[in-house]
Amino acid sequence: MVNKIVNSSKRILRGFVENAPILRDFYYYHWLFPINPNLYRGVFRSFAEASAAVPASNPSGYNYDEIHNLSLNQNFGLDEIGKFKQIDYPILVWLGEIFKDRSTVFDLGGNTGNSYYAYRKYLSYPPAMQWLICDVPAAVKVGNELLKKFSSPGLSYTTNIADAEGFDIFITCGTLQYLESSLSELLSQLQSKPQHLIINHVPFYNGEEYVTLQNLLIVDSVNKTQIASYTPYKIQNRTNFIDSIEKLGYELADNWQQNRTCYIPFEPKRFVDAYHGFYFRLKIQPLHKIT
Structure with missing residues (x-):
């Protein structure tokens, strides 16, 4: 009672x-x-300013073994590691179309291989496909351990985004908000740009770009403890983002939204009412006439 x-x-x-x-x-x-995980607070002008607001007793970022070791510590099978998420459905649709004549995938922020393992349940991967995941060292370390456990044709890992050079398809899901550099800046460093960009699950709104802090709440499954990791989290202006990609020679072929919000206490004008996805393709350059 x-x-x-x-x-x-x-x-x-x-x-x-x-x-x-x-x-x-x-x-x-x-x-x-x-x-609580996935909550936010504070508005900052830069990653450096946001990082300076993290208490000294708290870690920051994704590069921790505790975040990525879960699949190894609990001996997860492919069903758990490659669990398909409904937010990825647009990626599945466009990959299926692109795979008809393209077969190299650069996966920025692909973690330990979640998308690679999940999508192959629904797509027929090209026989000579290369799928390169770029992530933090802790994720890459676990990903390489998983390669020893599961058949993973064409899958490999890197920590260097410059390795995207020469890849046809560039995928990133739920990652751009954690990167200080913009996607246009990263792509500008490549001599040969990917023909296709698939971007998913990124927070955008119509105001000025800012950085907040997100609580990742790292779960240590071995010691049964939780650690609050306060991590800089970027909120971009949607129109400016699209313009920056189009200036590189891409055209927007599709876009979509996901039902997720980002609420910043005391900052009602910074509210994000949806997360967004895009499919861009490189424009075909017209041939110059010989006169």
Whole structure:
């Protein structure tokens, strides 16, 4: 009986807080953010400024064994490692079309191989396909261990984005928000640009670009502990992003949205109401007439 009264009181109090904007923001900023994953706080002009706001006692970033070792520590099979996510459906559609005449894939932020293993359940990979994943060293280390456990034709790993040189298809899902450099800056470094860009699950809005902090909440499955990793997280202007890619010679062939928001306490004008995906293809350059 006492527990029912306590739980009921908590629900009433939480409902009151959630419906009072100032109290709600204090609640999210000071109480929920430190103990929950995928919450955000603060608005910063740069990654350096955001990083300076991370408490000294907290790690920052994705390059930690605890994040990527889960599949090894729990002896996951391919069904768990390559679990297909509905947000990836547009990628599946466009890859199936592109694979008809292209077969090299550079996967920026592909983690330990999740997409490679998930998509092959639904797509017929070209026989001579190359799929190169670029990620942080901790993810690459685990990915190479998985190559020893599972048949993975054409799959390899790198930590160097310059290795995208010469690849036909460039994929990135849920990664651009963690990179200080813009995608256009990264692509500009390549001598030969990929023919196809598939970008998915990135937060955009219509205001000025800014950086916030996200709590990743690293779970250490071995020691049964949780560590809050506060990581710079970039929110871009959608129109400016599209313009920057088109200036490189690409045309926007498709775009879509996913139902996810990004709420920054005390910053209502910075609210992100959806995450976005795009498919760009390199324009065919007209042949010059010989006169």
